[in-house]
Amino acid sequence: MQIAKVCGTVVSTQKEPSLQGVKFLLLQFVDVEGNLLADYEVAADSVGAGLDEWVLVSRGSAARQTPGGESRPLDALVIGIIDTVSVENLMLYRKRDQDR
């Protein structure tokens, strides 16, 4: 999985029928020092992630391992909202209390 920050949304009405109701988040990847990268991924969201939150994103066939999602043509999925990232016992990121 990669660490990414929710930075936007993508809306598509003319799409594969199986994708009705799927929310697409625009994620920018975060490097191991916490910097925002130019690389991005558009991922389906099923955990209710919001703008500016850090999330874990799975890619590939993992993105279809949700109840009822096995047959959707998705290759990226937000699998969790990140609370903390620790690197060598230092806290790189902590979700803000007001967001919890």
Place this chain on the structure above:
Amino acid sequence: MQIAKVCGTVVSTQKEPSLQGVKFLLLQFVDVEGNLLADYEVAADSVGAGLDEWVLVSRGSAARQTPGGESRPLDALVIGIIDTVSVENLMLYRKRDQDR
């Protein structure tokens, strides 16, 4: 998924039999600031995307998650035509009204 712009087509008559009737679009990837990249993907299209439109493209086994498409040797699929892309509450892209 990645954001890409339809920039052309690829035609192949001598191909795997299961690919008869599949339309191949040439897509160029778009970065998170809306610039066209040199990287491209040739993807099957089932949503009727046209030249210069922005689309969402899925890669890997996701490209076979369509009714009847499970056994085609495809690794990229246009899954939707993009209406809008919003980044940090700014509109990066909006499909032109005349194209809707």
Place this chain on the structure above:
Amino acid sequence: MQIAKVCGTVVSTQKEPSLQGVKFLLLQFVDVEGNLLADYEVAADSVGAGLDEWVLVSRGSAARQTPGGESRPLDALVIGIIDTVSVENLMLYRKRDQDR
């Protein structure tokens, strides 16, 4: 899929038994302006592609989506010989008539 040019062959006699009879082509990727790249892929061929032809190559599990090929340890497959590539209504590539 990616666009690639057939530039050679790879021969292996001591291999996984399920690969007996599979022909391995050495492909070099082509960029969106038609230039040959250094990146390559060794792909199985089932459409009879020949040296210097441009082909479409699928990677990942797509490479096993052929009748009888589901259990072969392949991750790249030539899925079609390209007739034409058009970019923004200009012809980037056309298979030579003598090769048709």
Place this chain on the structure above:
Amino acid sequence: MQIAKVCGTVVSTQKEPSLQGVKFLLLQFVDVEGNLLADYEVAADSVGAGLDEWVLVSRGSAARQTPGGESRPLDALVIGIIDTVSVENLMLYRKRDQDR
């Protein structure tokens, strides 16, 4: 598989229900000369790897090939703790005795 060093942890409480109890390790990749790279992966761990240990990480659908893990939306898994890495008959890495 890639060689990586365990450099941290990621905690997420609001996540896909199937991921309850999964431990997420932050891994930094190691190059073939033993240097730590900036690229990282967040991987599930089922072998009990600890901070600073070198591990083998599998990515893609391989990450779900564990008993009971077939339906989890994971794309990276620590599959083993590395004892030794030998390159051209030289020992690049040996797990410290006190860690065994």
Place this chain on the structure above:
Amino acid sequence: MQIAKVCGTVVSTQKEPSLQGVKFLLLQFVDVEGNLLADYEVAADSVGAGLDEWVLVSRGSAARQTPGGESRPLDALVIGIIDTVSVENLMLYRKRDQDR
């Protein structure tokens, strides 16, 4: 598939139980001119490849397409020992006679 040279081994005793008895080879990728690259892959071997031999390596789910290997968390497999690589009718590589 990619062309790679066997340059070492990785040993892991504390690993996923399904990987008992699997031999892990350290492979360095070879470019299309025959040069050794810094990029590497640790792959399972089932064809008996030896140090300094050139091999074909499959990645992704292809690595599990061996009899009895379907449920192992592997993402890279040596699928064959290379005899020859020909590029534009020139021999780039030929396995040494004494190794045959």
